[in-house]
Amino acid sequence: MPSTMLNWISPGLGDETQLVQEPKWFWKEKIGSIVDAWSVAEDFTHISDQAISRLNELTQNSAKHDGPRKVIEFNCGLVFAHKIQVGNRSFRINEKLVSIDYNRLLAARELKDEFARQVGLSRAATANKELAIAADVDLALPVYVQAREIHYFFHFMTETLPQFVTIHESGANGPITLCDLNDPPGYVMGFIRALFPDLADRVTISGRRHEVEHALIVADFEDLARTHGTIPAPRLPQKLSLRSQHPDGLIGISTMFSNSHSANLRRLAEIGREAVAEMDKRHLPKRFLISRSKAKQRKLIGEDDLLAQLRPYGFEAFIAEDHTPLEQIAAFSQAEFIVAPHGAGMTNIMFASESCHAIELTQRQYVGRARHFIRLADVARCSYEVVLCDEAGENYEMKANVGNDVAIGANAIAKITGHVAKILTEGFRPSWRLRTDNEVDRVNAARQVVGQEARRYRFFGMQRSGNHAIINWVVRNLGTESLFLNCCSARKSPYETFTQLELNGEVIPKPRQIAAGIDGLVAELEPPYSLLISYENHAPTDKNLDEISMPVYAGSDFDSNVLIYRSYLNWLASYIRLVRTRLQKKGRDSMVEEVAQVARAVSQYTEMLAPLLVENQSSSIIPVSYDKWCIDEHYRAQILEQLGLSAQDNNLGTIQGYGGGSSFNESGSAENDPERFARRHDLMQGDMIFDMFARLLDNDPVLVALHDKGVA
Structure with a gap:
C-alpha cells in the first residue's frame, strides 16, 4: 500500500466531505453486557x-x-462527498482514503506501528478544524456503500449492512451502489430485502473504479468524537490468570471487556x-x-x-x-x-x-x-x-x-x-431491567424527578394475589396523572429495575421506553403526579421499609405502604393454575417441578403474611384483603379513605393482563360474578396437587394462625 494511502480524510473535517446534518451527539455511554471467561x-x-x-x-x-459493563456508542450520519473516487471496497479523494468506519480501527488491537502513527498524525491534523455542514443537499444523489468484506457473513452484517440504516432513516432516495467487484453471496441481498425492502430495488453491486462529482456516503462519528468531544480514556487491562480456580470448580476469570459499537449497529438489531x-x-x-x-x-x-x-x-x-x-x-x-x-x-x-x-x-x-x-x-x-x-x-x-x-x-x-x-x-445474573443510557448518572437522573409527585404509594403482594386489580383501582381514584413502576427490585433504584411501566394506567411498550428514557416519559406527565411502585413476593416489615426503595427513596418518602393479600385457598388455586400453564407452554408438563414451585411459593406466602399476626401492627402498613375487596363496595371505600383518596370509580374494573392475566379469565374482560371470583378454590376441588397443599391450612402453624385471624 503506498504511504499516501496510510493517510485519510475524516468525513466532516475538510472541504472534500461535509456532513448532511449537524449531529445532535457524537457518542453516548451505554449499558452493555455481562461477560465471563473460563477454560x-x-x-x-x-x-x-x-x-x-x-x-x-x-x-x-x-x-x-x-x-x-459500560460501553460507548458512536453516532452515525450521511456525508456529502465532492469528487470522490469510488472503487472496490474503498473510497478515495486525492489518493487518500475516506474513512467511514473508525469503530473498526478502535476495535482492532493489531495495528502496525506505522499505521498507528499515521492514525495519530491524521487526528492531530484535524483536531482544530471546524465541523463542515453541507447546505441544501440533494437527497436524490447517488449513495455509495463501502463493502466491508461482504464475502464474510460477520463483516457484512456488522460493517456493511448497518450503513443501510442511515440510508433508510435519512430519507436518501437516490440509486445505491454496493462497492464490490465480486459476485456476492446470496445472504447479501437476502438480508437487505428482509430488513430494508424499500431500498432493495435501488441497490446495484459494482466495484468499478470511477470518479463521482457529488455523492452521499455513510460514516460513523468516532473520529469526530475524538476531535470535537471528550471520550473517556481506555482503561488499562489488569493481569489475569486462567489458572485461578473458578468458584464452581472451573478454571476461570471474571472479565470486563472495553469496547464500543455504532448507533447503526444497535438500530439494525432493533x-x-x-x-x-x-x-x-x-x-x-x-x-x-x-x-x-x-x-x-x-x-x-x-x-x-x-x-x-x-x-x-x-x-x-x-x-x-x-x-x-x-x-x-x-x-x-x-x-x-x-x-x-x-x-x-x-x-x-x-x-x-x-x-x-x-x-x-x-x-x-x-x-x-x-x-x-x-x-x-x-x-x-x-x-x-x-x-x-x-x-x-x-x-x-x-x-x-x-x-x-x-x-x-x-x-x-x-x-x-x-x-x-x-x-x-x-441463573447467571440478576434479570437486568430497562436502564437509563448513562449508568453513572442513573440515580441522579432518578432523583431529579423526585419532588414532582403529589403522592407516593408502595404496594407489596404475592403473585396471584390481585395486586394489579387493586393498583389499577387506586390509579382510577387518584385524581392526578400517574406513573406506575411494576415489580421493582428491593434495595435498588425503582427507576432501573421495573419490569413494566404505566403512564396514567396505560402500559408503555418497551421500544417507547427505550426511545424516550425514563426522564422523557416523566416529562409527559403534568405535575404534580402520583407515583406508584410495586414489589412482588417481597415481605414488608417495619424494619425494612426504610431501605427497600433506596438509594432513591427513604421509607418516610411514601404516603402509604399497602400489603395486598388473598385467602390461602383462593391464592393457592390461582397460583397452581399459573404454574401449570407456564410449564405446559414450555413443554415441561412435570408434576415434580410443579410441586417444587408451589412449595416454594407457599413458603413465601407465609413469610409475606406473617407480619399480619403481630398485635398492634404499625399503621405504616395498610393490609388489603383481595377477597373482601372483590365483594364489598364499602370495604373498598374504607381502603380509599385510608389512602387519603375519595371514591371516584369504586368498581372492580377489568381484569389486568400482567403475568398472562387471570388464571381463570381472559385479561381485559369484566368480572361479572364477584362472589365466584372470591371462591376460586371451588374450581380446583379434587385436584391432587391442590388438595395436597390445601391440607396445610389445618396443619401448618402459621397458616392456622392466619386462618384463625381471618386472613388465610
Whole structure:
C-alpha cells in the first residue's frame, strides 16, 4: 500500500466531505453486557503464553458480576462527498482514503506501528478544524456503500449492512451502489430485502473504479468524537490468570471487556427484532447449539457428543444456512440460551433479547476475536461467556484467516453441560431491567424527578394475589396523572429495575421506553403526579421499609405502604393454575417441578403474611384483603379513605393482563360474578396437587394462625 494511502480524510473535517446534518451527539455511554471467561482446556502447551496473554490484553478483571459493563456508542450520519473516487471496497479523494468506519480501527488491537502513527498524525491534523455542514443537499444523489468484506457473513452484517440504516432513516432516495467487484453471496441481498425492502430495488453491486462529482456516503462519528468531544480514556487491562480456580470448580476469570459499537449497529438489531415481532416462531428453537457441521473449517470436534448431553435441557441443533434471514433473526430474538463454537454463526447474537445467555466455545488462536461477538452482545445487552477449549489440527499459526478446529472431550463436555444446567436452574445474573443510557448518572437522573409527585404509594403482594386489580383501582381514584413502576427490585433504584411501566394506567411498550428514557416519559406527565411502585413476593416489615426503595427513596418518602393479600385457598388455586400453564407452554408438563414451585411459593406466602399476626401492627402498613375487596363496595371505600383518596370509580374494573392475566379469565374482560371470583378454590376441588397443599391450612402453624385471624 503506498504511504499516501496510510493517510485519510475524516468525513466532516475538510472541504472534500461535509456532513448532511449537524449531529445532535457524537457518542453516548451505554449499558452493555455481562461477560465471563473460563477454560475447559486440558492441553496448556501453547495456551499459557498466547491465549492468556491475549485475554489479558482484551479483558479487565471484575471482582464480581455487579452489573453490566459500560460501553460507548458512536453516532452515525450521511456525508456529502465532492469528487470522490469510488472503487472496490474503498473510497478515495486525492489518493487518500475516506474513512467511514473508525469503530473498526478502535476495535482492532493489531495495528502496525506505522499505521498507528499515521492514525495519530491524521487526528492531530484535524483536531482544530471546524465541523463542515453541507447546505441544501440533494437527497436524490447517488449513495455509495463501502463493502466491508461482504464475502464474510460477520463483516457484512456488522460493517456493511448497518450503513443501510442511515440510508433508510435519512430519507436518501437516490440509486445505491454496493462497492464490490465480486459476485456476492446470496445472504447479501437476502438480508437487505428482509430488513430494508424499500431500498432493495435501488441497490446495484459494482466495484468499478470511477470518479463521482457529488455523492452521499455513510460514516460513523468516532473520529469526530475524538476531535470535537471528550471520550473517556481506555482503561488499562489488569493481569489475569486462567489458572485461578473458578468458584464452581472451573478454571476461570471474571472479565470486563472495553469496547464500543455504532448507533447503526444497535438500530439494525432493533429493526431486525421489529421485522419478526409478529412472526410465527413455534417451529424455531429457543435453546440451541449452533452447528458447524456444514462448515468447511473451524469445526467443533465433539459437537454430536455435546449436543447429546444438552438435549435433556431442551437444546436443539441450529444450522443457520438452512434458514431464511428472517428465520435466523427470529430464532435469535426468542433464544433463551445459545451455545456455539467460534464462527460467523454467532453474528446474529445482536438480535437476541436481554434475557438471552450465550456461550462461545473457542481455542487459543481465536481468543482475540472474542471482542467481536462481545461487542454484539453489548448491542443486545445479553450475557456472554467465552470458554477456552482445546484445538485439533496441525497449524500452529492461522493460515489465510483459518486455524485449527475447536475440540472438546468428555471432561470438557461434562463441565460445559454442568455449567449450562446450573445457569438454567440458578441463573447467571440478576434479570437486568430497562436502564437509563448513562449508568453513572442513573440515580441522579432518578432523583431529579423526585419532588414532582403529589403522592407516593408502595404496594407489596404475592403473585396471584390481585395486586394489579387493586393498583389499577387506586390509579382510577387518584385524581392526578400517574406513573406506575411494576415489580421493582428491593434495595435498588425503582427507576432501573421495573419490569413494566404505566403512564396514567396505560402500559408503555418497551421500544417507547427505550426511545424516550425514563426522564422523557416523566416529562409527559403534568405535575404534580402520583407515583406508584410495586414489589412482588417481597415481605414488608417495619424494619425494612426504610431501605427497600433506596438509594432513591427513604421509607418516610411514601404516603402509604399497602400489603395486598388473598385467602390461602383462593391464592393457592390461582397460583397452581399459573404454574401449570407456564410449564405446559414450555413443554415441561412435570408434576415434580410443579410441586417444587408451589412449595416454594407457599413458603413465601407465609413469610409475606406473617407480619399480619403481630398485635398492634404499625399503621405504616395498610393490609388489603383481595377477597373482601372483590365483594364489598364499602370495604373498598374504607381502603380509599385510608389512602387519603375519595371514591371516584369504586368498581372492580377489568381484569389486568400482567403475568398472562387471570388464571381463570381472559385479561381485559369484566368480572361479572364477584362472589365466584372470591371462591376460586371451588374450581380446583379434587385436584391432587391442590388438595395436597390445601391440607396445610389445618396443619401448618402459621397458616392456622392466619386462618384463625381471618386472613388465610
